[in-house]
Amino acid sequence: MTKAQAAPKISYDHGVSEKKLIGETIGAFFDRTVEAHRDREALVVRHQNVRWSWGELGRRVDELAAGLLTLGLERGDRVGIWSPNTSEWTLAQFATAKAGLVLVNVNPAYRRAELEYAMNKVECRALILAPALKTSNYLEIVEDLVKDGKLPHLKHVIRLGKEKTPGMLNFDDVATAGGNAEKARIAELAPLLQFDDAINIQFTSGTTGFPKGATLSHHNILNNGYFVGEGLKLTPEDRLCIPVPLYHCFGMVMGNLGCLTHGSTMVYPSEAFDPLATLQAVAEERCTALYGVPTMFIAQLDHPDFAKFDLKSLRTGIMAGAPCPIEVMKKVQSHMHMGEVTIAYGMTETSPVSTQCATDDPVERRVSTVGQVLPHIEIKIVDTEGRTVPRGETGEFCTRGYSVMKGYWNDEAKTKEAVDEAGWMHTGDLATMDEQGYVNIVGRLKDMIIRGGENVYPREIEEFLYRHPKVQDVQVIGVPDLRYGEAVCAWIKLHAGQTATDEEIRAFCQGQIAHYKIPRYIEFVPEFPMTITGKIQKFVMREQTIEKLGLKAQKTA
Structure with missing residues (x-):
């Protein structure tokens, strides 16, 4: 019986191998x-x-x-x-x-x-x-x-x-x-x-x-x-x-x-x-x-x-x-x-x-x-x-x-x-798991953006924006929004020598991804805050964006 046949239709899997675990120090x-x-x-x-x-x-x-x-x-x-x-x-x-x-x-x-x-x-x-x-x-x-x-x-x-x-x-x-x-x-x-x-x-x-x-x-x-x-x-x-x-x-x-x-x-x-x-x-x-x-x-x-x-x-x-x-x-x-x-x-x-x-x-x-x-x-x-x-x-x-x-x-x-x-x-x-057991990580539980009841996964928007020829790197976060609970914000690092506008990025998204996924706020940045291991610190980005755009007041209004 192969792994694919044995796999139930729920998202569970386990790895098999002829190679045993090492039982040594x-x-x-x-x-x-x-x-x-x-x-x-x-x-x-x-x-x-x-x-x-x-x-x-x-x-x-x-x-x-x-x-x-x-x-x-x-x-x-x-x-x-x-x-x-x-x-x-x-x-x-x-x-x-x-x-x-x-x-x-x-x-x-x-x-x-x-x-x-x-x-x-x-x-x-x-x-x-x-x-x-x-x-x-x-x-x-x-x-x-x-x-x-x-x-x-x-x-x-x-x-x-x-x-x-x-x-x-x-x-x-x-x-x-x-x-x-x-x-x-x-x-x-x-x-x-x-x-x-x-x-x-x-x-x-x-x-x-x-x-x-x-x-x-x-x-x-x-x-x-x-x-x-x-x-x-x-x-x-x-x-x-x-x-x-x-x-x-x-x-x-x-x-x-x-x-x-x-x-x-x-x-x-x-x-x-x-x-x-x-x-x-x-x-x-x-x-x-x-x-x-x-x-x-x-x-x-x-x-x-x-x-x-x-x-x-x-x-x-x-x-x-x-x-x-x-x-x-x-x-x-x-x-x-x-x-x-x-x-x-x-x-x-x-x-x-x-x-x-x-x-x-x-x-x-x-x-x-x-x-x-x-x-x-x-x-x-x-x-x-x-x-x-x-x-x-x-x-x-x-x-x-x-x-x-x-x-x-x-x-x-x-x-x-x-x-x-x-x-x-x-x-x-x-994460999601497909029929063959391949896993896709769609984001962090705490990074998921809930906009007006819609679950928005930053990874999906990031992958789309990477296709823009001027974009070198991009990170998407959720920030407080009075009307929808949260709004989508994209931090974008452009390739050297390039310039772009918010309108240009939004126009690129129009008709390609759902309207509620299109970033409401766009920040062009030279670098992202990150740990020494190269992990992006989205919580720092979120704090900085809230402060810069004065969103705290909106949230408590």
Whole structure:
């Protein structure tokens, strides 16, 4: 019986595969990869001139794991890392896993209050940090917090770089501090660690309230990295360019663990995303795969030097993290030679990927859906009452299986809000599922615009406006309206050198989309407010628009 025949007509599906889930810890799997591919290139960090084989990476990871034990850290202790993409980040990822420590990813964009909150929420005992990033002086922030007694649990601060800072340890010193006794302890620990142990805490950027610490296990992220890599048909011959942040699942799970589980090479073009550095890395390192959010691909395609780079080595990759504009997807396939590019969809709480397109799915499927469910995962789409909706109808996307987080750290109430009694993670995303099980994300539950009783999905209007030849990027939001409850507002970024008027954009929509979907307000902007991972912050756009247009008064009138 095939999957298509077996599928009921409700929006439910589950992924099947001849490949079983990996029942191992990250450390055990890491050791096997090192053995199998000892002389092959494992990690290339271009801005640090690092080029390590799997054997060299394995040696350094074991040294750091032993070094961390000299600090008196015990299994289950939390170790934070606050740094852009570096070789040390990757060493920390694998070394903490081998030492049974929980790695806490700290967003490089965090400032003082956010760092203080995150460190104390999970009671971090050690923090590895870069000296600074852009305008943020990390050393100063941490020194101030420690001096003011704001980080009572923090016992060790480990800084990157050669300079010394009073009261702090140097990463390279910690990495070489472990002796035979510590190395023996790491070996003794290996069989004691369990694949269901918590291994990683990632803070989800809450748009309201404090961020929540999604707690992930070896089993969660090792398997997700493996099946995402399987979806790309990765092999030891592949070289994956990773310009996305490591502190996020896209970098450390889909990137690093995707490579680990396939013996592929990890290539970091720069410490934070830079379109030119990414193009150079792909061309010079002969990368076969490239990751990015849509804004990153747009920045590369629009770079004035784009045509100078030979990108023919590219085969595949993933565009994810935000809805992928169809026109951008087509350009990535044709201009960047990524014929097998896939779209993936997920969230931090689900390790992260739940659905992914196949490399050989028809182009229409790959540009208009986020693919089908990954192996060993269940998905369903439900209405506001929690009932599974018929295929083709819109509802909230839910997922269940090995990929669902252990919970939000130290926050039972928030965990219960997100994961129901039957183990389903409620994503807050609106989706549809077609007859073949392909999923389309139509927006966020909270982004949906209700105009005069009509449900308006911003994604649909965005896709239409992308077709306008002058439009480079567009984001659609709902703003308060006295008469209809909400009105449609489009923020438009034009291609360089172009100008346009509100009337011109509305005329383009006339007769093409329903009248209630045509934007009432149009803002031409140079950039969109976004997070460090490239996610558009629609709530910020909404606030700014309300203030600029004076809509608050209307709403309360």
